[in-house]
Amino acid sequence: MTHAAAKSRHAELSAEIRRHDQAYYVEGSQLITDREYDQLYKELQELEKAFPNLVTPESPTQRVGGAPSEKFARVKHLVPMLSLDKVQASDSPTKEEMPDRDQRNRAQDEKTLAELRAFDATIRKQLGRDNIQYIIEPKVDGVSISVHYHDGKLALGVTRGDGTEGDDITANLKTVRGIPLELNLKHPPCPARSARRSLHFH
Helix, strand or coil: CCHHHHHHHHHHHHHHHHHHHHHHHHCCCCCCCHHHHHHHHHHHHHHHHHCHHHCCCCCHHHCCCCCCCCCCCEEECCCCCCCCCCCCCCCCCCCCCCCCHHHHHHHHHHHHHHHHHHHHHHHHHHHCCCCCCCCCCCCCCCEEEEEEEECCEEEEEEECCCCCEEEECHHHHCCCCCCCCECCCECCECCCEEEEEEEEEC
């Protein structure tokens, strides 16, 4: 691929991803599946890897998706809320290569497992250790929020927004039964200022 062709495709992918980000994070609608979105994003990442000069601060790969809604007051996060990376599942063999869905899923899972083992071997080698512990969290699609408590009482709820600023949804949050209005200050003792990050709602 020539640099001109790569630049043109990069612009197309960036515009398409921004359109889907606007729909999903701001307007609350999903135009394509998560897998289709991931494929667009992966193609953009691979394009930027092949042509590093295409990477700019405005590229979707350099920003957290979504902007705060103007319906709420904007609040700056004390600590940026970053997005979690996904474990990239293998998409080989393809549907064309292996039409049977169950067989294809098993083959893809086996290839993904092999890639994870190779990653583990690389980490062990680089760290010079045989005993490595990993923490893996499910990436749940939904609305991520930061909830702050002052002296154990709910004081602030903020959406992730663009990762730097979010929407103040404290009043709405107080109607959610799953969010405690007050924390137990005795077992264990609660700090005067505390925050719970990355709660997910659908």
